[in-house]
Amino acid sequence: MELTVQNLTKQYPKKRALDDVSFTLEAGVYGLLGPNGAGKTTLVNIIAGILLPTSGSVRWDGTDIYALDWRYRQILGFQPQTPSLYKSFRAEEFLRYMAAVKGMKLSRKELNATVDRLLETVNLREDGKRKIGEFSGGMRQRLGIAQALLNDPQLLLLDEPTAGLDPQERVRLRNVLATVALDKVVIWTTHIASDIEFIARDILMLRAGQLIARGTPQALVAGMQGKVFSLPVAPEAVAAWQAKALVGNVQRREQDVLLRVVADECPGGQPIQPDLEDVYLYHFQEVSGEG
Numbered sequence: 615m616e617l618t619v620q621n622l623t624k625q626y627p628k629k630r631a632l633d634d635v636s637f638t639l640e641a642g643v644y645g646l647l648g649p650n651g652a653g654k655t656t657l658v659n660i661i662a663g664i665l666l667p668t669s670g671s672v673r674w675d676g677t678d679i680y681a682l683d684w685r686y687r688q689i690l691g692f693q694p695q696t697p698s699l700y701k702s703f704r705a706e707e708f709l710r711y712m713a714a715v716k717g718m719k720l721s722r723k724e725l726n727a728t729v730d731r732l733l734e735t736v737n738l739r740e741d742g743k744r745k746i747g748e749f750s751g752g753m754r755q756r757l758g759i760a761q762a763l764l765n766d767p768q769l770l771l772l773d774e775p776t777a778g779l780d781p782q783e784r785v786r787l788r789n790v791l792a793t794v795a796l797d798k799v800v801i802w803t804t805h806i807a808s809d810i811e812f813i814a815r816d817i818l819m820l821r822a823g824q825l826i827a828r829g830t831p832q833a834l835v836a837g838m839q840g841k842v843f844s845l846p847v848a849p850e851a852v853a854a855w856q857a858k859a860l861v862g863n864v865q866r867r868e869q870d871v872l873l874r875v876v877a878d879e880c881p882g883g884q885p886i887q888p889d890l891e892d893v894y895l896y897h898f899q900e901v902s903g904e905g
Contacts, residue, residue, distance in 0.1 A: 615641050615675065615768060617661070617799050622670035624656050624823075631656040632667070633823040643795045645810030646803040648820035649898050654803040655695055657820070658771045661801070662692045674769065688717070691767030695774045697758030701747030705738055705757055708746060709764060716765045732760040735790055737783070751778035759787065763794065770800045776809050788813050807890040817890075819897055826897060834893045842892045843883030845873045860895050
């Protein structure tokens with residue numbers, strides 16, 4: 615089980631969305647981390663076979679995905695950033711319909727059991743007979759995840775899957791994916807470092823269409839040792855520090871304000887233990903404020 619992306623480039627008339635991206639993935643959860651506009655959605659759409667690259671290739675177990683054709687679609691599960699759901703369908707009906715679209719050959723009993731299990735997995739078991747038009751954004755997101763898991767895919771692509779989910783639902787999703795990823799390649803795109811810090815086998819960092827770093831969360835965090843500082847300042851100095859440095863956190867205290875500063879050097883600061891959010895700020899400092 616191996617996904618290979620080789621020298622992938624996507625050129626639009628006024629922008630290069632991907633620039634010579636290459637990597638190989640085996641079973642496990644991989645976080646594709648980067649700010650909005652980094653090229654994450656373009657990349658997963660190409661891997662899903664929805665978008666053609668300008669150059670480069672995507673291979674599954676050594677065979678080009680376009681040569682695999684329908685056999686590739688059989689092993690693929692995909693949740694786009696904004697799932698297209700039929701609002702007049704009930705949740706159960708939608709999953710049964712998608713099973714037919716995917717060409718799943720199941721008996722009625724097997725299909726009903728699969729639908730029930732997936733609704734339970736995404737915490738929608740009690741809402742299976744409700745129309746999708748009545749669902750909140752978070753509920754629709756969870757139904758989209760159930761759809762992606764419907765055919766028990768070997769390759770699972772999730773584009774910003776936690777959008778609209780509350781903290782408890784985020785934890786539930788991480789636990790689900792940690793379980794199913796034992797025998798799947800899972801790519802999870804996000805710009806929220808905490809979503810993948812404790813679940814990703816590796817994190818791939820994408821900036822302006824280029825793969826700028828790859829490593830385990832632990833290795834990426836270890837590389838930030840000596841670059842994160844705790845710095846007490848007077849309240850009136852906070853704005854000046856925010857203007858000239860990467861300030862990850864502002865903690866107001868009785869007499870002063872404690873800043874968390876991400877920098878190569880910070881005179882007067884005390885080095886502290888970094889985390890993945892610090893890695894994100896350090897690598898994406900020029901673009902982390904984009905929409």
